[in-house]
Amino acid sequence: MDVLEYMGDWGHEQVTMFSDPAVGLKAVIAIHDTTLGPACGGLRIWPYENEEEAVRDALRLSRAMTYKSAAADLPLGGGKGVIIADPHTQKTEAMLRSYGRFVEALGGRYITTTDVGSTGRDLEYVRLETAHVVGLPTTAGGSGDTSIMTGLGIYMGMKACARRTWDSDSLAGKKIAIQGFGKVAFHLAHHLLKEDADLVVADVYSDAVDRARDMGIKVVEPEKIYDADCDIFSPCALGGVLNRDTIPRLKCRIVAGGANNQLAGDADGEELHRRGILYAPDYIINAGGIINASAEIGTPYNPDRAREKTERIYEIMGRVAQISENEEIPTSQAADRMVKERLESVRSVKNLFRPH
Numbered sequence: 001m002d003v004l005e006y007m008g009d010w011g012h013e014q015v016t017m018f019s020d021p022a023v024g025l026k027a028v029i030a031i032h033d034t035t036l037g038p039a040c041g042g043l044r045i046w047p048y049e050n051e052e053e054a055v056r057d058a059l060r061l062s063r064a065m066t067y068k069s070a071a072a073d074l075p076l077g078g079g080k081g082v083i084i085a086d087p088h089t090q091k092t093e094a095m096l097r098s099y100g101r102f103v104e105a106l107g108g109r110y111i112t113t114t115d116v117g118s119t120g121r122d123l124e125y126v127r128l129e130t131a132h133v134v135g136l137p138t139t140a141g142g143s144g145d146t147s148i149m150t151g152l153g154i155y156m157g158m159k160a161c162a163r164r165t166w167d168s169d170s171l172a173g174k175k176i177a178i179q180g181f182g183k184v185a186f187h188l189a190h191h192l193l194k195e196d197a198d199l200v201v202a203d204v205y206s207d208a209v210d211r212a213r214d215m216g217i218k219v220v221e222p223e224k225i226y227d228a229d230c231d232i233f234s235p236c237a238l239g240g241v242l243n244r245d246t247i248p249r250l251k252c253r254i255v256a257g258g259a260n261n262q263l264a265g266d267a268d269g270e271e272l273h274r275r276g277i278l279y280a281p282d283y284i285i286n287a288g289g290i291i292n293a294s295a296e297i298g299t300p301y302n303p304d305r306a307r308e309k310t311e312r313i314y315e316i317m318g319r320v321a322q323i324s325e326n327e328e329i330p331t332s333q334a335a336d337r338m339v340k341e342r343l344e345s346v347r348s349v350k351n352l353f354r355p356h
């Protein structure tokens, strides 16, 4: 992989690699774009097969964070930290503190938080070495579990889609099929049940299925969820689930869920549009987690402020749907366009005052 060429093509500013053999640390931090503010994104700890895979993941995920934060109107850019290690067997205090020192060395250009393989408790060790951390547990003065606000944001995004589709944002009586019943889906379901929506869920994990049943929710086999008779399909498990095999099976008018990278490819966004299915772009409506964590920056964490910002996903999703309608383009493209416009306009403001 030609890293510099990739960076040039996708607009990345910086990739830094760190090594501390004494504690087994091999880390990569990618900073995609700091036009809107410091780059922020999670720390992924994963046993990558090789270095290239880790760099590629950091590059891909940091860019996704630029888009997510820009769309959510946050004063943040996109970044990602990656440690090559098995989080179950190799993660240690020393490794995390060493990573913290490297984050500190970037002088605030990158703010780290949790992702796959890292937890709020891990960040307490990172925090001992750097102040550039968000997403700490509430017991450490942080914003705590991100999935609560992520669930709220998806719910607000879903309501915005309902308004465009049925002229009312009420979800009462709407049939909603949820794929995956983990942390995010649980909090989403809480809001939907309060509004008397009619839910059906599928999960591959028996504890998750039991939890759904305990809440009085119908359950179907994982493979059947695509065929469910529903108004809204909500992918809350894996990426790549909207593809040429699954889209023809969907009976819904709206797709709105929390999973990252739901579209297998750009053509799948176009196919949903062609079929008249309103797709809520994943990074638009699952931004509640980063909104929540970013509410720790600068001032003490204020849950009301985080909630109010998360609820704005309703307006943001409405704007995306409006652009899609006006321009006759898929919502996936409309969202990207909205983000690029924000980045361009802020870039030009800064340029006015750049010393010559």
Ligand code: NAD
Residues within 6 Å of the ligand: 146, 147, 148, 150, 179, 180, 181, 182, 183, 184, 185, 202, 203, 204, 205, 208, 222, 236, 237, 238, 239, 258, 259, 260, 286, 287, 289
């Ligand atoms: P989670 O691990 O708690 O839940 C995922 C659930 O999906 C699990 O119960 C798992 O058993 C189930 N699952 C896996 N494969 C499945 C399949 N083939 N069919 C049905 N169910 C399946 O994770 P989470 O925190 O709830 O996150 C869910 C999704 O949302 C992920 O894609 C995540 O990247 C994304 N996301 C999460 C957050 C957050 O704040 N947690 C924020 C943004 C995006």
